[in-house]
Amino acid sequence: MTNINVTQDLSQIVKNSKQASYKLASVTKELKSKALLAIANNIEKNKESILKENQKDLDNAKKMIEDGRLTRALYNRLKLDDEKIKVMVQGIKDVSNLEDPVNKIEWAIELDKDLKLYRVSCPLGVIGVIFESRPDVIPQVAALAVKSSNAVILKGGSEADKSNEILIRIINEALDEIREFPKNSITLIKTRYEVQKMLELDKYIDLIIPRGSNDLVKYIQSNTKIPVLGHADGICHVYIDKDADLNKATKITIDSKIQYPSACNAVETVLIHEDISTNYIKTLLNEFKKNNVTIKGDEHVSSIVQDIEKATEEDWKTEYTDKIISIKTVKDINEAIDHVNNYGSGHTDTIITENKENADLFLSLVDSAGVYHNASTRFADGFRYGLGAEVGISTNKTHARGPVGLEGLVIYKYKLYGNGQAAADYSGEKAKEYTHRVLKK
Amino acid sequence: MTNINVTQDLSQIVKNSKQASYKLASVTKELKSKALLAIANNIEKNKESILKENQKDLDNAKKMIEDGRLTRALYNRLKLDDEKIKVMVQGIKDVSNLEDPVNKIEWAIELDKDLKLYRVSCPLGVIGVIFESRPDVIPQVAALAVKSSNAVILKGGSEADKSNEILIRIINEALDEIREFPKNSITLIKTRYEVQKMLELDKYIDLIIPRGSNDLVKYIQSNTKIPVLGHADGICHVYIDKDADLNKATKITIDSKIQYPSACNAVETVLIHEDISTNYIKTLLNEFKKNNVTIKGDEHVSSIVQDIEKATEEDWKTEYTDKIISIKTVKDINEAIDHVNNYGSGHTDTIITENKENADLFLSLVDSAGVYHNASTRFADGFRYGLGAEVGISTNKTHARGPVGLEGLVIYKYKLYGNGQAAADYSGEKAKEYTHRVLKK
Numbered sequence: 101m102t103n104i105n106v107t108q109d110l111s112q113i114v115k116n117s118k119q120a121s122y123k124l125a126s127v128t129k130e131l132k133s134k135a136l137l138a139i140a141n142n143i144e145k146n147k148e149s150i151l152k153e154n155q156k157d158l159d160n161a162k163k164m165i166e167d168g169r170l171t172r173a174l175y176n177r178l179k180l181d182d183e184k185i186k187v188m189v190q191g192i193k194d195v196s197n198l199e200d201p202v203n204k205i206e207w208a209i210e211l212d213k214d215l216k217l218y219r220v221s222c223p224l225g226v227i228g229v230i231f232e233s234r235p236d237v238i239p240q241v242a243a244l245a246v247k248s249s250n251a252v253i254l255k256g257g258s259e260a261d262k263s264n265e266i267l268i269r270i271i272n273e274a275l276d277e278i279r280e281f282p283k284n285s286i287t288l289i290k291t292r293y294e295v296q297k298m299l300e301l302d303k304y305i306d307l308i309i310p311r312g313s314n315d316l317v318k319y320i321q322s323n324t325k326i327p328v329l330g331h332a333d334g335i336c337h338v339y340i341d342k343d344a345d346l347n348k349a350t351k352i353t354i355d356s357k358i359q360y361p362s363a364c365n366a367v368e369t370v371l372i373h374e375d376i377s378t379n380y381i382k383t384l385l386n387e388f389k390k391n392n393v394t395i396k397g398d399e400h401v402s403s404i405v406q407d408i409e410k411a412t413e414e415d416w417k418t419e420y421t422d423k424i425i426s427i428k429t430v431k432d433i434n435e436a437i438d439h440v441n442n443y444g445s446g447h448t449d450t451i452i453t454e455n456k457e458n459a460d461l462f463l464s465l466v467d468s469a470g471v472y473h474n475a476s477t478r479f480a481d482g483f484r485y486g487l488g489a490e491v492g493i494s495t496n497k498t499h500a501r502g503p504v505g506l507e508g509l510v511i512y513k514y515k516l517y518g519n520g521q522a523a524a525d526y527s528g529e530k531a532k533e534y535t536h537r538v539l540k541k
Numbered sequence: 542m543t544n545i546n547v548t549q550d551l552s553q554i555v556k557n558s559k560q561a562s563y564k565l566a567s568v569t570k571e572l573k574s575k576a577l578l579a580i581a582n583n584i585e586k587n588k589e590s591i592l593k594e595n596q597k598d599l600d601n602a603k604k605m606i607e608d609g610r611l612t613r614a615l616y617n618r619l620k621l622d623d624e625k626i627k628v629m630v631q632g633i634k635d636v637s638n639l640e641d642p643v644n645k646i647e648w649a650i651e652l653d654k655d656l657k658l659y660r661v662s663c664p665l666g667v668i669g670v671i672f673e674s675r676p677d678v679i680p681q682v683a684a685l686a687v688k689s690s691n692a693v694i695l696k697g698g699s700e701a702d703k704s705n706e707i708l709i710r711i712i713n714e715a716l717d718e719i720r721e722f723p724k725n726s727i728t729l730i731k732t733r734y735e736v737q738k739m740l741e742l743d744k745y746i747d748l749i750i751p752r753g754s755n756d757l758v759k760y761i762q763s764n765t766k767i768p769v770l771g772h773a774d775g776i777c778h779v780y781i782d783k784d785a786d787l788n789k790a791t792k793i794t795i796d797s798k799i800q801y802p803s804a805c806n807a808v809e810t811v812l813i814h815e816d817i818s819t820n821y822i823k824t825l826l827n828e829f830k831k832n833n834v835t836i837k838g839d840e841h842v843s844s845i846v847q848d849i850e851k852a853t854e855e856d857w858k859t860e861y862t863d864k865i866i867s868i869k870t871v872k873d874i875n876e877a878i879d880h881v882n883n884y885g886s887g888h889t890d891t892i893i894t895e896n897k898e899n900a901d902l903f904l905s906l907v908d909s910a911g912v913y914h915n916a917s918t919r920f921a922d923g924f925r926y927g928l929g930a931e932v933g934i935s936t937n938k939t940h941a942r943g944p945v946g947l948e949g950l951v952i953y954k955y956k957l958y959g960n961g962q963a964a965a966d967y968s969g970e971k972a973k974e975y976t977h978r979v980l981k982k
Contacts (some may be wrong), residue, residue: 122882126905209927215916217926224938225908306938325762327939348961355963441563450957463956464567467666475656475959484964485658485955486650486977497665497747498768498940502955514926514943515904516891518916520789522796523925536927 110297114226114253116284118304121225121251123282129200135246135281136196138274140189143239146270147185153262154180154235161259170259177234178260188239195243198488201506202249208539212532214519216539221510223249225306228298230255230320232312235263242271242286244489248509253287253305255295257312264288299324307509309492314419329508331495333419333445334364336477339436339462341453342373346380348474349452350387355476356450358391362421364493365448365470365480369416369426371436378404385427393423400429416443433458437465444468446495448480448502469495469502551738555667555694557725559745562666562692564723570641576687576722577637579715581630584680587711588626594703595621595676602700611700618675619701629680636684639929642947643690649980653973655960657980662951664690666747669739671696671761673753676704683712683727685930689950694728694746696736698753705729740765748950750933755860770949772936774860774886775805777918780877780903782894783814787821789915790893791828796917797891799832803862805934806889806911806921810857810867812877819845826868834864841870857884874899878906885909887936889921889943910936910943 143150161178164170207219227250231237238254245252256264268288275281289298298305302325309329310320317332338356340349356367372381385405388395396411397404415426416439430436433451440449448470451462459473470480480503482490487505494500500508525532584591602619605611648660668691672678679695686693697705709729716722730739739746743766750770751761758773779797781790797808813822826846829836837852838845856867857880871877874892881890889911892903900914911921921944923931928946935941941949966973 122878122906122908125908126902211920211925211927215920321766327768327937345961351961351963355965359964359968437563459958461567465563467563467566468954470955470957472957473959474961475957476963476965478964479652479656479957479959479962480955484652484967484975486652486975486979496768497952499952501952511938511940511942513909514911514921516911516913516916516920517900518914518920520786520792520915521920522792522917523800523919524796526925527800534925534927538927 110289110294111301113284113287113289114298114301114304117226117251117253117287120282120284121223124249124251124285125202125223127249127281129203131278131280132200132246132249133196135275135278136192136243138277139239139242139246139271140192140196142270142274143185143192143267144189146266147182150185150263150266150270151180151182153266154178156262157235157260164259174233174259178263180235180263184236188236191240192243195247195489198247198506201247201510205540206512207541210537210539211516211534212521212526213535214517215521216517218515218517219512220515222513224509224511226251226253226304227509228253228255228305228308228326230295230308230310230312230316232257232316233260235260235267237311238264238267238288239271244491244506244509245286248506250509251282251285251287253289253298255289255298258290261290264290296323299326302326311492327499329494329496329500329504330492331364331445331447333495334366334447334493335369335417335419335443335445336365336367336447336480337369337371337436337440337444337449338367338477339371339430339433339440339449339451340373340376341433341436341451341455341458341462342375343455343458344373344376344452345454345474346376346383349380350384352450352452352474352476353384354387354391356478357388357393357425358423359476359478361423363478364419364421365477366421367425367450367477368419369428369439369443371428371430371439372401373433373436374400374429374431381405388425391423393425396424396426398428401427419445433461437462440466440468446497447493448472448477450475450477469493551730551735552742554725554728554730555739555742555745558667558692558694558728561723561725562664565690565692565726566643566664568690568722570644572719572721573641573687573690574637576716576719577633577684579718580680580683580687580712581633581637583711583715584626584633584708585630587707588623591626591704591707591711592621592623594707595619597703598676598701605700615674615700619704621676621704625677629677632681633684636688636930639688639947642688642951646981647953648982651978651980652957652975653962653967654976655958656962657958659956659958660953661956663954665950665952667692667694667745668950669694669696669746669749669767671736671749671751671753671757673698673757674701676701676708678752679705679708679729680712685932685947685950686727688930689947691950692723692726692728694730694739696730696739699731702731705731737764740767743767752933768940770935770937770941770945771933772805772886772888774936775807775888775934776810776858776860776884776886777806777808777888777921778810778812778877778881778885778890779808779918780812780871780874780881780890780892781814781817782874782877782892782896782899783816784896784899785814785817785893786895786915787817787824790821791825793891793893793915793917794825795828795832797919798829798834798866799864800917800919802864804919805860806918807862808866808891808918809860810869810880810884812869812871812880813842814874814877815841815870815872822846829866832864834866837865837867839869842868860886874902878903881907881909887938888934889913889918891916891918910934
């Protein structure tokens with residue numbers, strides 16, 4: 101239980117993680133696989149103990165529900181069962197089977213004979229992951245960290261304390277059995293105070309991944325100099341173009357809203373070209389109503405169907421994360437693109453059209469992580485994208501964007517192999533010339 | 542002269558840049574080449590006017606040197622001449638000839654029949670570049686921005702005001718001639734107040750690149766939520782291993798220090814294995830002395846040669862940017878690696894050894910952008926690396942690391958082309974299966 105001593109000074113915990121991260125950089129693919137299988141097996145072996153600890157959290161959570169401090173939805177996310185543990189274990193094995201993201205030669209060039217440069221993928225170092233409620237995040241993140249050779253510091257929601265503690269203990273028990281695996285690679289911290297302190301330690305922590313509410317993400321983004329991978333808002337749009345196939349429009353718009361309304365990739369605002377008939381708008385609104393979606397329409401839409409709410413400026417900026425949709429009429433595709441770029445959150449936006457030129461224009465000019473043509477916004481997901489694993493969805497413009505797989509947890513370093521060369525050999529009157537022969541593109 | 546009206550409200554300037562950036566995303570490769578050649582030609586055509594305006598800055602600078610407000614070195618960097626303008630013009634043409642960094646398909650996968658996902662490189666958006674003194678930064682950065690389809694806001698040192706203004710005017714005159722090229726793509730701001738305001742506008746600016754003193758970079762890193770690409774310190778190391786070829790050791794160590802002592806990739810601390818003979822240490826120190834390098838040695842080194850300064854803890858953390866070197870004895874390669882990771886700045890570090898295993902260990906465990914074997918730290922440079930252009934050198938752990946070429950100014954977006962698919966089609970009892978057939982790796 102060496103790694104869950106929360107009375108340790110936080111800065112010492114973080115320094116230990118940094119030391120571990122240096123050692124992790126040279127851990128072999130084989131050792132990582134061994135570690136992942138050991139973790140998976142140890143979780144399977146200790147299933148009963150995990151469920152027992154989880155039950156303590158659940159008992160406590162029941163009281164919190166009675167007091168109104170916890171929602172039923174959070175309770176359900178907190179609850180582990182046989183099936184969830186099976187999924188956990190399988191998830192770790194799946195990560196183990198992914199391609200090793202480190203030590204890949206991305207690019208190589210010969211600068212001169214016996215002077216060769218390699219750009220090689222390598223781990224980031226120390227990653228801080230801050231999440232809420234779901235204890236199954238721990239084995240998932242631990243597996244991604246091991247696979248990408250990063251050290252990780254986890255902070256879960258306090259309502260899952262017992263579950264988180266036993267999971268970390270079981271994971272570290274498994275890792276401790278493997279003598280060569282660096283100690284302090286996976287650490288749990290438990291207090292908000294420690295999170296605050298952690299956000300200040302940009303010298304030691306290389307990336308923060310917050311997984312939780314918009315408020316959590318915004319708080320973290322505003323309170324650290326460490327790069328943050330994630331997204332606060334998911335204000336996604338469906339634009340129904342003049343040349344839309346209206347059957348596709350209905351199917352995609354409804355799916356984008358109702359398939360999972362609280363997801364970040366659910367649509368919040370539908371933009372409709374002004375030439376779309378009032379008849380079709382009635383049909384679409386009717387479909388929303390059948391699915392118990394509250395509709396907020398602009399002037400034009402409200403004039404077609406009387407019994408809907410009026411949308412205000414505020415609606416265009418709102419992620420409802422609920423069965424609510426706002427609808428706006430636009431005079432052309434340019435207004436649609438401008439609206440998405442001004443009010444959207446750069447997450448995922450789709451155009452419904454049979455006009456190839458308009459599709460290309462929308463996909464080119466909309467500045468979002470995902471730009472779709474005739475497909476539901478709900479496809480924005482690492483597993484659906486075939487990435488094998490998902491670290492999170494990023495609306496950043498640097499490093500990693502959209503659903504992020506293991507590649508978001510690595511960077512590269514330049515390795516230069518020489519034979520005694522000095523830069524002075526290549527300058528001045530008798531300068532040697534660089535060959536710059538690309539070895540790998 | 543529409544783009545240099547500094548009395549405009551800064552937030553309006555930045556919003557205009559953002560609007561330009563959306564349009565730039567769809568500018569063709571051909572139009573960009575046309576724009577770059579127009580800029581190059583217009584600079585060539587207006588050479589005399591540029592030199593005339595530059596002379597005004599130089600006249601002013603002379604007074605500043607007398608007052609002690611400007612150094613001779615800065616004066617030399619401020620001064621333009623025929624040769625420098627020739628290099629400017631050639632530089633723009635060279636950038637024009639580089640491969641287009643945007644609209645490259647990086648990865649593609651079929652999710653299902655008629656549902657294809659493409660990861661396509663695209664510009665970041667708006668880039669802020671803050672630099673000191675050298676007016677030749679303007680055409681260089683303008684060329685890189687045009688080539689990568691980004692809008693750019695430039696802030697130069699006030700001592701180069703006249704030169705910067707005319708260069709921006711000439712560049713924008715050339716761009717204005719090309720009707721389809723988006724207005725407000727390249728903008729100059731001039732006051733520190735505007736820089737402060739700019740650093741707050743993280744909603745509109747996607748990347749800041751500071752090019753100047755350590756203090757400038759540190760100030761910017763500490764005062765913005767916008768990602769900053771660059772490096773504050775360049776504390777580089779040469780480690781002379783037990784198994785070093787001592788001829789190589791001398792050549793590389795001396796080159797790393799004296800080839801250009803004020804460069805960020807110059808060495809500051811030499812680490813020497815304790816088994817290296819006192820005879821060799823004397824030889825090395827002698828070479829430093831011959832080159833007028835001030836030596837600061839640890840206990841052991843100071844006991845060998847009496848007339849050198851004692852190094853303190855502070856020395857291991859110092860970038861001298863001058864002909865000063867600190868020397869420390871280490872008991873083995875592990876201590877060398879630990880020292881570099883603890884005191885270094887993650888820039889560039891080299892090991893001198895004939896022992897392949899030690900070289901691999903050093904290159905694997907040292908957490909720096911550049912890790913070298915038997916080569917001078919001075920090779921850390923975009924042009925030497927064959928990148929074709931250099932945006933700056935980054936010690937960041939995310940997005941771009943080491944010498945950064947055009948690829949540091951782009952990110953990617955996911956384009957999904959469907960045919961009416963909903964996510965619900967792929968879940969539940971009658972779920973269709975994803976094919977996940979990789980189209981481009």
